[in-house]
Amino acid sequence: MGTVRHILQKKGNKVIAIKPTCTVFEALEMMVEQNVGALLVMDGEKFVGIFTERDYARKVILKGKASRDTLVQEIMSEHPLTVTPDTTMEQCMALMTQKYIRHLPVMDKQQLVGLVSIGDIVKYMIEEQKCIIEDLEHYITGHV
Known part of the structure; x- marks a missing residue:
């Protein structure tokens, strides 16, 4: 099975x-514009956390806070689990x-190098299985 590097x-x-100093409302606007379920929170070049739809639902709406008045740093998930480019798909799953969780920031030597989602992993696995099936079909029919 492949690694995060492949994705x-x-x-x-x-x-x-x-x-982190942006409002939750600004974060939600960005998430809609980019069609994503999570944003990485960066203080300059430093990775400081992740903001997800789940953070919003649990820490803003259910606590009666206002998204226009609440800062991302107040509700983001600090120190999220991370993986490296060499982490396998099985380990991610x-x-x-x-x-x-549905998102894993990718760190390489203390440097943020990407983000993988459960959707990325499922897509990769489907493509891998398709290749395996095609190879087996070619093997069975003798068409190499």
Whole structure:
């Protein structure tokens, strides 16, 4: 099975980030514009956390806070679980399943290099299975 590096090679290293001093409303606007469920929180070049739809639902709406008055740094998840480019898909799936998370920031030597989501992993696995099936069909029919 492949590694996070394989996903980043296909999808790229672009990360969608927001400053911790932005409002939750601004973060939500960015999430809608970019069609994503999570934003990495960057203080300059330093990765300081992640802001997800779950953070919004649990820490703003349910606590009666206002998204226009609440800062991302107040509700972001600090010190989220991270992976490296060499982390396997199986390890990512295990982490996501055990910890009930859908996004894993990718760190390489203390440097943020990307983000993988459960959707990225599922897409990769489907493509891998398709290749395996095609190879088996070619083997069975004798067409190499």
